[in-house]
Amino acid sequence: MSAPQERPSSPAARIDALAASAELGRNTLSDAYRQVSYAEVPALLDRLDELWARHGVKASCVVALECSQSVAGALAVLHALHRGYDVVLLPEPSEKVPRTVPSFCSHLIIAIEEAAEDGAAFPEGHLQIAANEGHAAEPLIADFGGPDIYLRTSGSTTASKLARMSHEKWLQNAAGCVERWGIEARDRVAIPVPIFHAYGLGAAFLPGLLAGASMDLISDFNILRYLEREKRFHPNVAFLTPALCGMFVKVRKSDRPYRLSVTAGDKVRKETVMAFEPRFGPLLNLYGSGEMGAISSSSPTDPAERRLGTAGYAMPGVDLQVQEGGKLFCHRADGFAGYLLHEEESWRFTPQDGPYETGDLARIRDDGYVEILGRFATSVNRDGRRVVLAEVEAAVEGIESCAQAVVVGQGESRRGTRLLAFCVAEEGAETTAEQLRGQCFDRLPHYAVPDQVVLLDAVPLLPSGKVDRRALQERARRGEI
Numbered sequence: 001m002s003a004p005q006e007r008p009s010s011p012a013a014r015i016d017a018l019a020a021s022a023e024l025g026r027n028t029l030s031d032a033y034r035q036v037s038y039a040e041v042p043a044l045l046d047r048l049d050e051l052w053a054r055h056g057v058k059a060s061c062v063v064a065l066e067c068s069q070s071v072a073g074a075l076a077v078l079h080a081l082h083r084g085y086d087v088v089l090l091p092e093p094s095e096k097v098p099r100t101v102p103s104f105c106s107h108l109i110i111a112i113e114e115a116a117e118d119g120a121a122f123p124e125g126h127l128q129i130a131a132n133e134g135h136a137a138e139p140l141i142a143d144f145g146g147p148d149i150y151l152r153t154s155g156s157t158t159a160s161k162l163a164r165m166s167h168e169k170w171l172q173n174a175a176g177c178v179e180r181w182g183i184e185a186r187d188r189v190a191i192p193v194p195i196f197h198a199y200g201l202g203a204a205f206l207p208g209l210l211a212g213a214s215m216d217l218i219s220d221f222n223i224l225r226y227l228e229r230e231k232r233f234h235p236n237v238a239f240l241t242p243a244l245c246g247m248f249v250k251v252r253k254s255d256r257p258y259r260l261s262v263t264a265g266d267k268v269r270k271e272t273v274m275a276f277e278p279r280f281g282p283l284l285n286l287y288g289s290g291e292m293g294a295i296s297s298s299s300p301t302d303p304a305e306r307r308l309g310t311a312g313y314a315m316p317g318v319d320l321q322v323q324e325g326g327k328l329f330c331h332r333a334d335g336f337a338g339y340l341l342h343e344e345e346s347w348r349f350t351p352q353d354g355p356y357e358t359g360d361l362a363r364i365r366d367d368g369y370v371e372i373l374g375r376f377a378t379s380v381n382r383d384g385r386r387v388v389l390a391e392v393e394a395a396v397e398g399i400e401s402c403a404q405a406v407v408v409g410q411g412e413s414r415r416g417t418r419l420l421a422f423c424v425a426e427e428g429a430e431t432t433a434e435q436l437r438g439q440c441f442d443r444l445p446h447y448a449v450p451d452q453v454v455l456l457d458a459v460p461l462l463p464s465g466k467v468d469r470r471a472l473q474e475r476a477r478r479g480e481i
Helices: 011-020 038-054 071-083 167-181 198-211 223-233 242-251 270-280 304-309 389-397 433-440 469-477
Strands: 028-030 035-037 062-066 086-090 107-111 127-131 148-152 162-166 188-191 214-217 237-240 260-263 283-289 293-297 318-323 327-332 338-343 346-351 356-364 370-375 379-382 385-388 402-413 416-425 452-456
Touching: 011 038, 011 071, 011 167, 011 198, 028 038, 028 071, 035 038, 035 071, 038 071, 038 127, 062 071, 071 086, 071 107, 071 198, 071 214, 148 167, 148 198, 162 167, 167 198, 167 293, 188 198, 188 223, 198 214, 198 237, 198 283, 198 293, 214 223, 223 242, 237 242, 242 260, 242 270, 270 283, 270 304, 283 304, 293 318, 318 356, 370 389, 379 416, 385 389, 389 402, 389 416, 389 433, 402 469, 416 433, 416 469, 433 452
Parallel strands: 028 214, 062 086, 062 107, 086 148, 188 214, 188 237, 237 260, 260 283, 416 452
Antiparallel strands: 028 035, 107 127, 148 162, 162 338, 283 293, 318 327, 327 356, 338 346, 356 370, 379 385, 402 416
């Protein structure tokens, strides 16, 4: 394992150092269409300076970056980091996630992944810049200082908002990941998780940058796309979602060892981890958020039992405490500054004071390793007792024919909040929703048995890879079950 990394003085200093190194400058950023070396990056950033200037983007501007999973998107992020822009990172729009540009952003920058058919120059021809027609001066934003990155929180159970963290703190956070996982310049890092999200940016892309490792950006959360890129890039480190971990186990025919793989976003079934590790190498659970970045993780040298059953131990500089009936609180000096909330046609900043309440229920073992029990908000009252939905999910997933279970509360029943279990059956299993619910009585107290089980081909996911619980609740509300 490499020695602990020095805390970076600035993003610009790290990028310049990579480009100037005869050895590290040969390492690359790549996607399905192109590849650039670190040695080429400074000249490409100079060209982006000219592009920004032609469109009136000034150093004092806050820009919104619609960031594709591409070299063009990565260069736009590096440009914001190197030149000290305040930037809001946005996902590519879709039917579920429409394009919404905050009013305090002066411009929208769209990074395009596909190869240009008209022979447009790279990177200029792969970045579209337009003034934000809804731009309104926000003195509160201008007073922040920065430079800052604004990320939408996941919105898995509540409406999303923008979390603000400085460039410097994101890199300090990333340095802890490099130290914990031993990422080195000789590593080849596969990143099939979006770099507009805290996991892809803070745990994968920025740590890879600090280490000077080659990185391959892969889009679409698609196992076939991933395997195609794997053959060309030959990664030895991968950042995966729980869904991709499951696809590795089910779809891949041959074994392929990695030095390490990291997963985050939602829980991975213990059975998946046990099947994954003998074939593909150590799988490390990362626990984190858009507010605090990487909070806890196991290490490649940890015994398998600790990797299987926990979210590791606190990252460097992180203090974790369990209070108030099992609620997990996090404090770190390099955490976020606060939230931006949009209210009544204007933005309001709420600073973060004191420890951050993660919203999760947890247990910290005597050896310092953290067990995440589930969301505090995803607990309901049934027959006068508190039922933690994560515990119900674990019990349902213990049924042999159930591959995945997501339990939500929606509506009312005679016992209290109505429980719905959305289940994905094991491949080849012949089971019905009624059979699955019947087996729940053998595993759960009567008051915790779901009122209804619904079979799905797959559960809906957020861009972060987390289960979209709100989508399931909305489906139940509309009676589409």
